[in-house]
Every structure is written in C-alpha cells, then in structure tokens.
Amino acid sequence: MSKKHTFQTEINQLLDLMIHSLYSNKEIFLRELVSNASDALDKLKYLTLTEEKFKNLDFNPRIDIKFDENKKTLSIIDNGIGMNEEDLINHLGTIAKSGTKSFLSSLSGDKKKDSALIGQFGVGFYSAFMVAEKIIVQTKKAGEDKAFAWISDGKGEYEITPCQKDSQGSEITLYLKDEDKNFASRWEIENIIKKYSEHIQFPIYLHYTHINYEGEGDKKTEKKEDKIEQINNAKAIWKIAKNELKEEDYKEFYKSFSHDNNDPIKWIHTKVEGNLEYTTLFFIPKNAPFDLYRVDYKSGIKLYVKRVFITDDDKELLPQYLRFIRGVIDSEDLPLNVSREILQQNKILSTIKSASTKKILNEIENLSKEEQQYKEFYTQFGKVLKEGLYSDFENKEKILELLRFDTTDKEMLSLKLYKENMPKDQKSIYYLIGENKDLLKASPILEKYAQKGYEVLLLSDEIDSFVMPNVGEYDKIAIKDASSKQALEELGLQEVDEKSKKDFEELCKSIKEILGEQIKEVTLSNTLQSPVALVGEEENAMMANLMRQMGQNPISMPKNLELNINHPIIQKINTMKNNEEFKGLIFLLFDSAKILESGNIQNTKDFTHRIYTLIQKTL
Known part of the structure; x- marks a missing residue:
C-alpha cells in the first residue's frame, strides 16, 4: 500500500x-x-x-x-x-x-x-x-x-x-x-x-x-x-605504489573521497611494513570543514582492514586537533570484526595514531617553509592546532614550532624567530591576551615593553586564555603574561623615586577609597605614556575560560590601577580637592583603563553621564 x-x-x-x-x-x-x-x-x-x-x-x-x-x-x-x-x-x-x-x-x-x-x-x-x-x-x-x-x-x-x-x-x-x-x-x-x-x-x-x-x-x-563497459580503475589508490601515481591521481581521489571541489594543499602517503603492516593516505584540505568547531564534527578518516571498510565514525583515529585531516587508514593486522569499543583501546591503532600524528605534523612543518601557502593554511587551521598544546603533550614542542603569532611589530611570527629577534637583556617571551587585536594594540602596558624594545605576542583567539598560561616555556625560555607582576619586574625600568611617592601618596589613598574593591591597589609609574593602566595577570585563566564556555561570567580578579606621574592629567588631578568633581574624574579614568583593557565597562549609563557632565562644564 x-x-x-x-x-x-x-x-x-x-x-x-x-x-x-x-x-x-x-x-x-x-x-x-x-x-x-x-x-x-x-x-x-x-x-x-x-x-x-x-x-x-x-x-x-x-x-x-x-x-x-x-x-x-x-x-x-x-x-x-x-x-x-x-x-x-x-x-x-x-x-x-x-x-x-x-x-x-x-x-x-x-x-x-x-x-x-x-x-x-x-x-x-x-x-x-x-x-x-x-x-x-x-x-x-x-x-x-x-x-x-x-x-x-x-x-x-x-x-x-x-x-x-x-x-x-x-x-x-x-x-x-x-x-x-x-x-x-x-x-x-x-x-x-x-x-x-x-x-x-x-x-x-x-x-x-x-x-x-x-x-x-x-x-x-x-x-x-x-554493451557493458567498466569505466573506472576500481583500485584502492592507497594500495598503489607512490611511484605509480601522479599528482592528478591523488587530487581526483581526494575530491571523490572528501566531496571537496578544491585541490588539497598536501597529501601524505605512507606504507609501513615490519611488526605492524599498514597503509595511510592523508590529505590537508585547502579550506576548513564546516563543522570544524562543532562538538559533533564528522571524522574525516576512514578505517579499513585489508581493504574492507570498517568505520568512518571513529574520532579516535587521529587527535582531535587534527580533525581537519581527510584520509584513509588501512591495517593488515586488525581483526575484521573489531568493535568500536575495542578500537578505542586497541594497541595497534594507538601505534598507528601516534606514528600518523608525527607524519602529519612533519608535513605541516614542511609546509611552513612556504610562507604564503602556510599563511593560507594557518588562517584556516591555526586555532585548532593550538588545542594540541593541552591535549598532546608528546608533540607539544613540535606544535609550538608550528604556531604563528601577531606581535606588536610583526605578523605571523614563529616563536623561533621571536627568540632570535630578542634583545640580549630580554629574559622571557611576553604575551598579552585580549578580545581583539585593536584593543590589545591600544593597551598602555605595551608602552613599557616598547620602551625596552621588546616585542609582545598579541593573543585574541578564545583558546589562548586556556592554553597559553599553561605552556610554561619554549626552548628553555619562559613564556609570561606581559601584564603580570613577574613580567613587569623583569623589565628593570627605573622605579619612581621616594619624593614622587610622597607627592602622590594622598592621591593614591583617595583613589583606593573611591574605587574600593574594583582595584587591588594604586601604584605609580614613570614609564607609561597613557595617564593610567590596569596592571595584573589573569588569575586562573583556565577556570575563567571554562566558565565562559558554560555561558557564565568568570569572576573578575581586581588589578592594580597604575598612574603615570608624568602625565599632565594625573599631575592636575593631584592638585584637586576630593569632592564630587574629583570622584567623577577618577571614575572616568578608571573606566577609560577598563575600555583599553577589555573594550567594555560595567555601567555605561554612569560613564556617559560623567562624560556629559564634563562636556557641559567645559562648555
């Protein structure tokens, strides 16, 4: 029916x-x-x-x-x-x-x-x-x-x-x-x-x-x-010797296999014989798959045993940070009736996974020697590679070599080149994390590093706050948050003299009373160009990132409000009485520091009211 x-x-x-x-x-x-x-x-x-x-x-x-x-x-x-x-x-x-x-x-x-x-x-x-x-x-x-x-x-x-x-x-x-x-x-x-x-x-x-x-x-x-005529080759291309294949063979197979009309950037064809016997054929796509950042992403790897298809739905065949890779794994040693549960704990697959990961990372390293091509690759897949810093400890150093960073002076800079460019007196690699590059470039903290001729990595990917505080070092050089007390102490800049500390002592005390728990303390600087800056490292960045992923606002740790004693605004405010006009200016300075730090403030209504009051008074 x-x-x-x-x-x-x-x-x-x-x-x-x-x-x-x-x-x-x-x-x-x-x-x-x-x-x-x-x-x-x-x-x-x-x-x-x-x-x-x-x-x-x-x-x-x-x-x-x-x-x-x-x-x-x-x-x-x-x-x-x-x-x-x-x-x-x-x-x-x-x-x-x-x-x-x-x-x-x-x-x-x-x-x-x-x-x-x-x-x-x-x-x-x-x-x-x-x-x-x-x-x-x-x-x-x-x-x-x-x-x-x-x-x-x-x-x-x-x-x-x-x-x-x-x-x-x-x-x-x-x-x-x-x-x-x-x-x-x-x-x-x-x-x-x-x-x-x-x-x-x-x-x-x-x-x-x-x-x-x-x-x-x-x-x-x-x-x-x-008549009936066979019109295709009907051979598993990964089983054909590399010297018998042409570039077009790989490209055509990739397109039929991946449903992608673009040519792949690279392919890695490997046959292993010995204690284990297996063949792999991996492709690096030109563009990121649509589901690259989805939890339910589709694996790009098909598993075969002796040319018999087993599964294309096992996300454990390669590390998750390589989920953009497309290709085939064909083992001669696995049993045909292997279950998904067995696959996840199988020593043969674990060995293949480890060796394949190294092969792929080496090929990406070779790709990095072609600057323009690597820039195109990194634009698509750079964020995903960073995930390997916390999920693949075995290849952590290799992954660090593959990462590229925008800095205060350059774009797409490797840590190797950063280290080579460091002045002799620079003790660490410094980074600053924020929501976008424009905000980071406007941060007053960078003024201190510019004075010393130090480059700072500008990190604005969401994953940066999760992985970078836990990297620790690169090639025996410490990696530090540029806003942290420890990093700022390394700059060795001239400290504020005792006379200036005494001259601004009352101002610091008044500002702390006005702002209360919103800041940790008020400090003085003679190296800033901006009138004020918020200084202090992000504490527990990993927990903050997890809270953001769960849709919650992380607990904000108060930072120091640093005053530039050489700036005319700070010098003028230091002569004012502690009244309503004074308080309004202090809040304006604090909000301006917040905007430079994160691009937003908690109470925009009060902020705009203070701006309007100041404009009215000026007029």
Missing part, C-alpha cells in the same frame, strides 16, 4: 534551493550518487565477512549506470546494503543531524561556492534534483524480503510503496529535465566518472547501445548491440 510523507522543513528548503537555483557545476550530482552507492557496497562487504547470516551471500560488489537518451532517464544501480521502509524515511525524508541546517545557513549567494558545499554537508542525494524533475529509488535491504520504491518530484512530498526487486541494493532512476538531458549520454557519463570517481574501489559499469552500420547506399542498415 502506498504511503505519502512530507519532507522535513529543512529538506524542503534545500530542495527548493536545488530546483530553482542555477548551479555552475551540476555534474557533481553523479559524483554524490556514485559515492553513496560505494558506501552501500562497503557496508555490505563488511557484513559478509563478519556476520554469519551474510557469509553465504552471493556478493560481487559493483555499480551499474544505465541511461536512455529518448526517455531522458539515468539510473545508478548498486547491489549493496539497500534500505527498508524505515531507512527510506530516515535517510531520504529526514536528516537527523544538523547538516542541512548548517548547509543552508552557510549559503552566501555564491552559487559556485554553494554547489561545492553540497557533498561536504552530507546532503549529496538531494543534489540529483538539480537535474531531475522526478526521482524513483527502488531498494531492498540485504537479508530482508520486502522491497520498496521511494518516489518524489521534490515539491514537498514523497511516496513510499512496495515494489518488486529480486536482489538486495538500490536502483536510483532520474527523470531528467529537458535542459539537463545531456547527462543521459555515454560520453558525458564517462567524463564525469573519470573526473570524480576514477578511484572508487568497486567497478563501475556503463551500459550503452553500440550502433554498427552494414552495407552501403540504399542497402545500408543499422545494427544495434547492447
């Missing part, structure tokens, strides 16, 4: 986009459907080797493509795992994860870019509606008796009805739009498969009709012959 269903709201939006938008790269629909067919074959191949009820299944994995130029139809057929009625609803009518929402929210109006994102967001099946006015999916799940047909024109509804199908697997038939009938063509299909799916590891067969002409003139007759 036929049943009608309504698409999930997000899928309706997606289908509307597919059907009514003009894409410059429609051909990717075939890449997506072939990739889905390959995944279905992978899953059944695994079951035939691990599940008793499937071991006697006559399974010769393959993908077949058929077309009819007259009827304007194109069919993609696999004999893989197949789907039952529940699967059809879950996979073709609903998206459980937020891939569709993320895809829709990422659209920028650039159609070329939009079509390139389709596969990355896991919505590849729906790309078929770019070229089809109607789609029928006939499918039968392996090990089950019933077959079903899924039918839709992409206009808000789909229908599921029982159908007749002898073998397991799926047959997807596209009824092409008039303007896209060129996809029902032998040469078009061959070109697309060669471009995107050459290294799919299952054979792809194209069914076509070959026409021969016999005789001459009026006696010339047309003879049709049905």
Whole structure:
C-alpha cells in the first residue's frame, strides 16, 4: 500500500534551493550518487565477512549506470546494503543531524561556492534534483524480503510503496529535465566518472547501445548491440605504489573521497611494513570543514582492514586537533570484526595514531617553509592546532614550532624567530591576551615593553586564555603574561623615586577609597605614556575560560590601577580637592583603563553621564 510523507522543513528548503537555483557545476550530482552507492557496497562487504547470516551471500560488489537518451532517464544501480521502509524515511525524508541546517545557513549567494558545499554537508542525494524533475529509488535491504520504491518530484512530498526487486541494493532512476538531458549520454557519463570517481574501489559499469552500420547506399542498415563497459580503475589508490601515481591521481581521489571541489594543499602517503603492516593516505584540505568547531564534527578518516571498510565514525583515529585531516587508514593486522569499543583501546591503532600524528605534523612543518601557502593554511587551521598544546603533550614542542603569532611589530611570527629577534637583556617571551587585536594594540602596558624594545605576542583567539598560561616555556625560555607582576619586574625600568611617592601618596589613598574593591591597589609609574593602566595577570585563566564556555561570567580578579606621574592629567588631578568633581574624574579614568583593557565597562549609563557632565562644564 502506498504511503505519502512530507519532507522535513529543512529538506524542503534545500530542495527548493536545488530546483530553482542555477548551479555552475551540476555534474557533481553523479559524483554524490556514485559515492553513496560505494558506501552501500562497503557496508555490505563488511557484513559478509563478519556476520554469519551474510557469509553465504552471493556478493560481487559493483555499480551499474544505465541511461536512455529518448526517455531522458539515468539510473545508478548498486547491489549493496539497500534500505527498508524505515531507512527510506530516515535517510531520504529526514536528516537527523544538523547538516542541512548548517548547509543552508552557510549559503552566501555564491552559487559556485554553494554547489561545492553540497557533498561536504552530507546532503549529496538531494543534489540529483538539480537535474531531475522526478526521482524513483527502488531498494531492498540485504537479508530482508520486502522491497520498496521511494518516489518524489521534490515539491514537498514523497511516496513510499512496495515494489518488486529480486536482489538486495538500490536502483536510483532520474527523470531528467529537458535542459539537463545531456547527462543521459555515454560520453558525458564517462567524463564525469573519470573526473570524480576514477578511484572508487568497486567497478563501475556503463551500459550503452553500440550502433554498427552494414552495407552501403540504399542497402545500408543499422545494427544495434547492447554493451557493458567498466569505466573506472576500481583500485584502492592507497594500495598503489607512490611511484605509480601522479599528482592528478591523488587530487581526483581526494575530491571523490572528501566531496571537496578544491585541490588539497598536501597529501601524505605512507606504507609501513615490519611488526605492524599498514597503509595511510592523508590529505590537508585547502579550506576548513564546516563543522570544524562543532562538538559533533564528522571524522574525516576512514578505517579499513585489508581493504574492507570498517568505520568512518571513529574520532579516535587521529587527535582531535587534527580533525581537519581527510584520509584513509588501512591495517593488515586488525581483526575484521573489531568493535568500536575495542578500537578505542586497541594497541595497534594507538601505534598507528601516534606514528600518523608525527607524519602529519612533519608535513605541516614542511609546509611552513612556504610562507604564503602556510599563511593560507594557518588562517584556516591555526586555532585548532593550538588545542594540541593541552591535549598532546608528546608533540607539544613540535606544535609550538608550528604556531604563528601577531606581535606588536610583526605578523605571523614563529616563536623561533621571536627568540632570535630578542634583545640580549630580554629574559622571557611576553604575551598579552585580549578580545581583539585593536584593543590589545591600544593597551598602555605595551608602552613599557616598547620602551625596552621588546616585542609582545598579541593573543585574541578564545583558546589562548586556556592554553597559553599553561605552556610554561619554549626552548628553555619562559613564556609570561606581559601584564603580570613577574613580567613587569623583569623589565628593570627605573622605579619612581621616594619624593614622587610622597607627592602622590594622598592621591593614591583617595583613589583606593573611591574605587574600593574594583582595584587591588594604586601604584605609580614613570614609564607609561597613557595617564593610567590596569596592571595584573589573569588569575586562573583556565577556570575563567571554562566558565565562559558554560555561558557564565568568570569572576573578575581586581588589578592594580597604575598612574603615570608624568602625565599632565594625573599631575592636575593631584592638585584637586576630593569632592564630587574629583570622584567623577577618577571614575572616568578608571573606566577609560577598563575600555583599553577589555573594550567594555560595567555601567555605561554612569560613564556617559560623567562624560556629559564634563562636556557641559567645559562648555
């Protein structure tokens, strides 16, 4: 009995986009459907080797493509795992994860870019509606008796009805739009498969009709012959020797594997033999995956055992800070029926993970020798690399070498170059953490370091407050918060003389009484250029960062308010009486120091009132 269903709201939006938008790269629909067919074959191949009820299944994995130029139809057929009625609803009518929402929210109006994102967001099946006015999916799940047909024109509804199908697997038939009938063509299909799916590891067969002409003139007759031709290489590229592969082979495999239309920046192809035998092929993408900073990010690594696909959903195959890496791990030593729980504690995988991490970091180090290319890489993935400072102690020093920092004088500076540029009397590497670079550059604290000719690292990534206070040192040089008492003491600047301390003693006392617990104490300086500055390191930065992640405001530790005794404003205020006008000016100075420090103040209403009062008095 036929049943009608309504698409999930997000899928309706997606289908509307597919059907009514003009894409410059429609051909990717075939890449997506072939990739889905390959995944279905992978899953059944695994079951035939691990599940008793499937071991006697006559399974010769393959993908077949058929077309009819007259009827304007194109069919993609696999004999893989197949789907039952529940699967059809879950996979073709609903998206459980937020891939569709993320895809829709990422659209920028650039159609070329939009079509390139389709596969990355896991919505590849729906790309078929770019070229089809109607789609029928006939499918039968392996090990089950019933077959079903899924039918839709992409206009808000789909229908599921029982159908007749002898073998397991799926047959997807596209009824092409008039303007896209060129996809029902032998040469078009061959070109697309060669471009995107050459290294799919299952054979792809194209069914076509070959026409021969016999005789001459009026006696010339047309003879049709049905033919089947394999149109892809069907080899696991990672198992092919490196010297037998060309750059284009790697690039084409990457695109079919990752659903990314861009070439990768680098690839790392490794074969290991000895106590352990395994092969890895990793790619460094040009652009960050859409879910890079999501907790439920999709792993970019597929695990195989003896070329049998095991999983693409294990986040432990590489460290989390390398989650942007795409690729394959193929082990000869793991058992085929290895479970996910066993994988997480498996010593073989742990060894592969450790060795692979070092290989990838070494390749990133090689990449860093190309300044412009590394800048592009670091813009995409620099923040993620920093996570390794607290999660991968084994490679901490290597990661530090790979990090780049903006400083008070330079951009994209490595710690190695920072150290080489340090004046002889500089004792530590100094950094300042804040919400953005502009605020940091305006910090009065930097005036002290500029006076000594010391560069300061300007850190404005959210993760900086979490990792940097715990780094400790680089190459035996201490790394310190530039606003800390310990760092400021190292500057060795001339202290305020006793006479000045006595001259400003009452002012300091009055300011402390007015500001109370908002500051720790009032100190004096003869090295600032600004009239005031808040000085003191962020205490318990790790806890503060965790509180921010939980949506709570961290407890703010009071800092010292430092006065520049040489500034005309401070010298003038030192002669004033402690009255309401005096208090208003003190609060203004304190708020100005807060703004320079963090870009915000607690009570903007009082601040603006004091500004207006001062303006009125001046006028």
